[in-house]
Amino acid sequence: xxxxAAVGAAGAPGSSNTTNxxxxxxxxxxxxxxxxxxxxxxxxxSRLWRAELGELRGRCQLPRTTIGVVGNTGAGKSSLLNxxxxxxxxxxxxxxxxxxxxxxxxxxxxxxxxxxAVEFLSKEEWLPYLERLVEDLRxxxxxxxxxxxxxxxxxxxxxxxxxxxxxxxxxxxxxxxxLTLERLRAxxxxxxxxxxxxxxxxxxxxxxxxxxxxxxxxxxxQADSAQAWPLVKVCRIQHNWKLLSAGAxxxxxxxxxxxxxxxGAVAEAYMRKLNAVWVVAAITRAVDDKTAxxxxxxxxxxxxxxDGQLDNITFVCTKTDDIDWxxxxxxxxxxxxxxxxxxxxxxxxxxxxxxxxxxxxEKAAKKAKAATTRKVGSTQRCCEKALREARLLExxxxxxxxxxx
Numbered sequence: 001x002x003x004x005a006a007v008g009a010a011g012a013p014g015s016s017n018t019t020n021x022x023x024x025x026x027x028x029x030x031x032x033x034x035x036x037x038x039x040x041x042x043x044x045x046s047r048l049w050r051a052e053l054g055e056l057r058g059r060c061q062l063p064r065t066t067i068g069v070v071g072n073t074g075a076g077k078s079s080l081l082n083x084x085x086x087x088x089x090x091x092x093x094x095x096x097x098x099x100x101x102x103x104x105x106x107x108x109x110x111x112x113x114x115x116x117a118v119e120f121l122s123k124e125e126w127l128p129y130l131e132r133l134v135e136d137l138r139x140x141x142x143x144x145x146x147x148x149x150x151x152x153x154x155x156x157x158x159x160x161x162x163x164x165x166x167x168x169x170x171x172x173x174x175x176x177x178x179l180t181l182e183r184l185r186a187x188x189x190x191x192x193x194x195x196x197x198x199x200x201x202x203x204x205x206x207x208x209x210x211x212x213x214x215x216x217x218x219x220x221x222q223a224d225s226a227q228a229w230p231l232v233k234v235c236r237i238q239h240n241w242k243l244l245s246a247g248a249x250x251x252x253x254x255x256x257x258x259x260x261x262x263x264g265a266v267a268e269a270y271m272r273k274l275n276a277v278w279v280v281a282a283i284t285r286a287v288d289d290k291t292a293x294x295x296x297x298x299x300x301x302x303x304x305x306x307d308g309q310l311d312n313i314t315f316v317c318t319k320t321d322d323i324d325w326x327x328x329x330x331x332x333x334x335x336x337x338x339x340x341x342x343x344x345x346x347x348x349x350x351x352x353x354x355x356x357x358x359x360x361x362e363k364a365a366k367k368a369k370a371a372t373t374r375k376v377g378s379t380q381r382c383c384e385k386a387l388r389e390a391r392l393l394e395x396x397x398x399x400x401x402x403x404x405x
Contacts, residue, residue, distance in 0.1 A: 062246055062247035063247055064247050064249060065247055065248050065249065065275045065276070066249045066251060066273055066274050066275050066276075067248060067249065067250050067251065067274065067275065067276045067277070067278060068251045068253050068270060068271065068274040068276070068277045068278065069081060069250060069251060069252055069253060069278045069280060069316075070253045070277065070278070070279055070280065071279065071280030071281060072281070074282075075280045075281050075282055075318060076280060076282065076318035076319055077252065077280040077318075078091040078092060078252060079318070080280055080316065080318055081106065081250055081252055084243055084250070085106065085239075085241050085243060085244075086241070086243075087206070088206075089210055090106075090114075090206070090209075090210060090237065090239075091104060091106070091252055092214060092217060092218040102217060102229065102232040102233060102234060102235060102254065103234045103235070103251055103252065103253055103254070103270055104217060104234075104235045104236075104237060104251065104252040105234060105235070105236045105237065105249055105250075105251050106237050106238075106241075106244065106249065106250045106251070106252070107236065107237070107238050107244055107248075107249045107250075108238065108239075108240065108241060108244035108245050108247070108248075109238035109239060109240060110240055111238075111239075111240060112204065112239075112240055113202050113203065113204050113239075114201075114202070114203050114204070114206060114209035114237070114238075114239050115200075115201065115202050115237070115238045115239070116200070116201040116202075116209070116212075116213050116235060116236065116237045116238070117198055117199070117200055117201075117235070117236045118198065118199040118201065118213065118216045118217070118232055118235050119198045119232070119233045119234050119235070119236070120194045120195055120196065120197050120198070120199070120228070120231050120232055120233060121195060121196075121231050121232075121233045122195060122196045123195045123196055125233070126192075126195055126231060127185065130181070130184060130185070131181065132161075133161040133164055133165055134161075134165075134181045134184065136157045136158050136160070136161035137158055137161055137162060137165075137179075144179050144180075145158065146162060146174060146175055146179055147159065147162060147175075148175050152166070162174065164230045165184070167227040167229065167230050168189075168191055168192065168227070168228075168230050168231060169184060169187055169189065169191075169192075170189075173187065191227065191228050191231065192231070194228055194231055195231060199216070201213060213235065213237070215227075215228065216228050216229055216232055216235065217229055217232060217235050251270065251274070253270055271303055271304065271307050271309060272307055274309065274312070275312065276312045276313075276314065277304065277309055277312055277313050277314070278313075278314050278315075278316050279313060279314070279315050279316065280316045280318055281315065281316075281317060281318070282317070282318055282319045282322070283317040283318065283319055283320050283322075284319070284322075334348060334349075334352075
């Protein structure tokens with residue numbers, strides 16, 4: 001519009017720009033020739049047009065809609081995202097660990113290659129985090145209490161903190177006597193050397209890509225070796241997923257009710273950047289409003305309210321196919337189950353009779369096993385008693401022989 005107005009003004013009757021209009025007209029007419037005799041507009045007008053063109057391009061871009069996905073351990077959060085993307089295991093799934101260790105952003109890129117940018121914490125960001133982890137290990141007497149037996153119990157604050165410290169510095173370094181915050185600050189390793197850096201990953205093969213990013217975002221690697229996942233600030237994954245082509249960005253967030261305060265705070269800090277929040281829970285838990293509130297937690301609900309996000313919450317129920325068939329049969333009845341599953345009632349009755357027969361066989365087998373176990377135990381006790389008596393008799397015979405000599 002501005003360009004047309006400028007050209008129109010240049011060619012207005014009686015205008016001092018008539019010459020310029022002629023030059024511009026000549027430029028347009030000569031555009032079909034081998035080269036332009038003169039520019040269409042001066043430097044000032046060119047800058048104006050370029051600015052307008054940049055603004056128009058910005059308006060043409062699809063708006064970015066960021067959706068945060070949160071949920072407790074084992075709720076099926078990462079499995080849900082994998083299913084939405086049509087992938088098998090792009091995002092790490094593990095129902096045994098505390099939660100996702102860092103935010104994982106998943107967005108669209110027209111390239112067919114899988115791309116990731118793994119951004120690590122800076123040293124300035126890691127040191128306060130390290131101090132909080134060490135404080136979680138401190139007992140009531142002020143000393144650091146480190147578990148030296150087996151795996152850490154990540155359900156407790158101290159156990160989760162120790163697990164993260166062992167992931168970064170190695171199990172041997174953490175469980176060695178004399179652990180102090182100063183010693184950890186001074187520690188240098190291949191993992192801590194990643195602080196402040198951003199790692200770019202690009203693979204066309206999905207499995208190779210998954211293995212590569214798994215080294216940095218997956219926390220169920222070897223527990224006795226140093227790992228980088230606690231130092232990851234955010235992992236951004238891109239691919240030409242059609243689901244995200246309209247500008248949606250899915251963010252797999254750490255658990256908002258994580259036992260470790262520092263890791264749980266990552267999700268809360270990210271809330272300010274979100275346009276919507278999905279709370280993922282197994283359908284057996286998200287059965288009523290009270291349970292839904294319990295899933296969020298009071299501090300998380302308060303944070304959502306302060307950030308004006310309460311109206312942007314969506315509850316997503318997973319594991320809908322994980323049902324208790326006995327409860328379903330009792331609630332619906334055999335006739336309704338047959339109607340919904342398109343099963344012949346006679347076939348259903350035959351299967352139910354066969355199932356009952358197998359239950360009786362199982363019951364009889366368990367009873368026989370228990371009787372056999374008792375019999376074996378009784379026989380074993382008799383054998384042990386006979387062995388003790390034989391050894392006693394042997395000692396008596398030896399004593400008698402020595403006396404006779």
